[in-house]
Amino acid sequence: MPRKGMRSLCFSPRTPSFSTYHQSTTSESTASSTNRRRFSESMIEQTIDAAATIIMKWDADTSAYAKVTSLFYESKREALQFIRSVNELQKTMHLLVSDQGSRSEKLVRAQILMQTAMKRLQKEFYQILSMNRAHLDPESISTRSSWTSARSSTSDFDDDDEIRTAGDSISEIEEVSSMAMSDLKLIADCMIASGYAKECMHIYKIIRKSIIDEGIYKLGIEKLSSSQVNKMDWDVLDLKIKNWLEAEKISIRTLFTGERILCDQVFATSDLIKESCFTEISKEAAILLFGFPELVAKTKKYSPEKMFRVLDMYSAISEDWKEIETIFSFESTSTVRLQSLDSLVRLSESVRSLLMDFESTIQKDSSKTMIPGGGLHPLTISSMNYLTLLADYSNILTDIISDWPPPAKSTLPASFLFSPDSEDSTAPAISVRFVWLILVLLCKLDGKAKHYKDVSLSYLFLANNLQHVISRVRKSNLQYILGEEWITKHEAKVKQFTSNYEPLAWGEVFASLPENPKAPITAGKAKDCFRKFNASFENAYWKQRSCIVPDSKLREEIKVSIGTKLVTLYRDFYNTHISTVGDERSARLFVRFSPEDIGNYFSDLFYGTVSSGSSSTSSSVSSHHRRQMLRSPLRV
Structure with a gap:
């Protein structure tokens, strides 16, 4: 509305009619809308032009310089400007789509620029992931705890000098790693917001999965079948188990932890994308890792060392269970958690089976060779070596055998069935089990003592072997499992054996x-x-x-x-x-x-x-x- 009309309206001595007022305000509104549209179109053109300037500068198809140079490597400030321009271009495209009066050629131009920009960002994303493999390896990332946030805000850095200053407080490696993660997040956020999440994820998955697969391979984890494991000699399998124990530790503390941290930070804006990427990258390797203990547990091979290897694997998984749950917390990685649980169950079953085999080995020992001088029987030495080592795993064994039914006492002679040590129903399951195994051993030794023709020597044999049992108990964790009362009772039995020995061996001298x-x-x-x-x-x-x-x-x-x-x-x-x-x-x-x-x-x-x-x-x-x-x- 012309200013003259405005003045006559405001300063008229007469109050205008409603129709006059309505006509004047309608005319004003139309003019204002026209002005805003012209201003909006002008801003849109400026935004598109500004975006075109920097996007085309880095178009590898039209610029030889852009083809061989990295945007983020050359100038971080210009890289941030590129990202801002793309984000502004994306907003402009939304306005063009929603504005029915806009001319389509602007939208077409913007779309072409967006495709060019996304092509460039894909290239940058790939280059950063590829060129920084050493700085983005899981070990480097895992040493940086998850609280080390990626620098994702474009307002944090205005120029290269500020970026360099920000890194003075941390090491060069950590700085490079942090910058790479920040750059990846900037690109990922931009591509996701622009509707190019699929292309971004594709690049990320290919490169990062190769790193995880390579890491697992270097740790010596390979795909094995149950038949392959069964055919292995124990020495070979033992080496593979030792290797697995080390690999599991490294995998949890560095490989998978580092990948989860990186994935969480790069794709912080989208939980769905974060889950999809991490699952596809790590799931296969993790199942391969945690599937090996189950194969070992199923083998029928028996070796005294197998028990301790099985317990070591059980311990490794159970001790790292919280980390496993945290790292593989997504619903799509539940199979990894289930595989870990399956291995724990199989390993616990194997431990129970091996304990029964150990007991059976004692009971089936049929050697009738008398130990010269009433000394220590090899069965006593080997059994106590085994039991003292088992006692070092008392915490794990407590979990494994807590709900295991007590042993059947009918397997021992009647004279041993009412031993006070085996009748305590209030004792922990692990104590009952160890008391029982030693009782089986002592019962067997009692039978072997009867092979001596000299009765005095048989008592000396029993005293020696029981004393060895007590000595090993006192010097190991067995003392805490069996308790002082058990030790005191059996020390009294040693005195009883020596008291029986003295008159039989020296009675004629005294007489x-x-x-x-x-x-x-x-x-x-x-x-x-x-x-x-x-x-x-x-x-x-x-x-x-x-x-x-x-x-x-x-x-x-x-x-x-x-x-x-x-x-x-x-x-x-x-x-x-x-x-x-x-x-x-x-x-x-x-x-x-x-x-x-x-x-x-x-x-x-x-x-x-x-x-x-x-x-x-x-x-x-x-x-x-x-x-x-x-x-x-x-x-x-």
């Missing part, structure tokens, strides 16, 4: 002396007692020299127990009746040992020394004692 060694007796009676003592002691000594007590503490306890009582009894008899047998010459004929000799001879016992031509493990002192005995010395 050769009178009950009251200081009571007066005739010279003939004294000589007869000395002769009997000489013969019985020499016989017992040579017999017991072949016995062995490997445990030094138990060995000293037996020596002290027998030696103290015998030396005390003999010293009283010796001091009282040495003069009764006659002069020194007569004494030499009947008295072959002094009380000190008895103590010295005892110090040489229970080392497993074999006489009469066999190799001797005794010290030079024992040789001296042997010569002394043969010469029948007399010390007054």
Whole structure:
């Protein structure tokens, strides 16, 4: 509306009619709309022209420079300007589509420019992913925790100097990695907003999947069938399991964690795209990784080491379960979580089966070879080695056997069925299981002790082997599993065995002396007692020299127990009746040992020394004692 008309309206002495006012305001509105349209069209043209300038500059089809040069590498400021121009162009295209009065040639031009821009951004996206493989490898990314956000805001950096300044506080590698992730996110956001998400995802998936697949391959994880695993020698399979344990650790802490962090940051604007990319990139490799333990668990191969390898794999997955759930939290990666759970179930079943095999191995041991000197049976040594190692996995075993029914007691002889150690219904399942396995071992050892013709040696055998069991329990985690009460009860059994051994092995020596060694007796009676003592002691000594007590503490306890009582009894008899047998010459004929000799001879016992031509493990002192005995010395 002309200004003159406006003035006459505002300052007219008369109030205008409604029709006059309506006509004037309608005319004003039409003129304003026309002006806005002209202004909008002008802005649209300016936006398209500005976008065309920078987009065509980097069109690889028309510019040799753009064909061989990277936009984001050459100038970050210009790259940010390129992104802004594309975003503005996208907004302009929306306006053109919604404005029915717009001329179609502008929209066509904008669409052509957009296609050119997207082609350039695809090239940049590919170049950044390819050229920065070293800086975007999962290990580098995983060392940067997820809180290290990608620099995605275009307002954060106005020029290259500011970008360089921002990186002064972190290492060069972290800076390059951070910049690459920031650039990728800028491009991804722009392409997704422009409707080119599919093209962006395609490039990302191809390159990143190759990195994950290559990483898994380098870690030694390969696709194997159940039959292939079954055909492997244990040594080969054992090496593969050791390799898997290391690979699993690296995969969770770096490979998959790094890829998830990168994927989350690059595609932060779209959960659907983020999930699609990560799933396609990592799912196949992850299932391959977590499927291997299930194959191992299904194998029928038996080796003592297999139990510990199975437990190691179970431990690896269970300890990393929270990370597995976090990394593969998408619904589309649920198969990875399920595969991990399947492997845990199979491994736990394998552990139970191997425990039953171990118990069966003990019960089926049919060797009747008597251990010389009543020493340690190989079954005792191997079984306790196995059990002490198992005890180191007590936390894992607690989970595995917590709901496992207790063992059937009918598998043991009736005399063992009512053992108080196996009747505690309140004890944890793991304690019950270990108590039971040791009980099976002790039962088997009890049967082997019966093969000794010398009953005293059978008791020494039982004492030695039970003492070894207790010693291994005390020096391992078994002490916490079995408890102090169990140890105390079985230490009492060792004392019972040694108490039974003493009178059987040395009873004749004690019986050769009178009950009251200081009571007066005739010279003939004294000589007869000395002769009997000489013969019985020499016989017992040579017999017991072949016995062995490997445990030094138990060995000293037996020596002290027998030696103290015998030396005390003999010293009283010796001091009282040495003069009764006659002069020194007569004494030499009947008295072959002094009380000190008895103590010295005892110090040489229970080392497993074999006489009469066999190799001797005794010290030079024992040789001296042997010569002394043969010469029948007399010390007054």
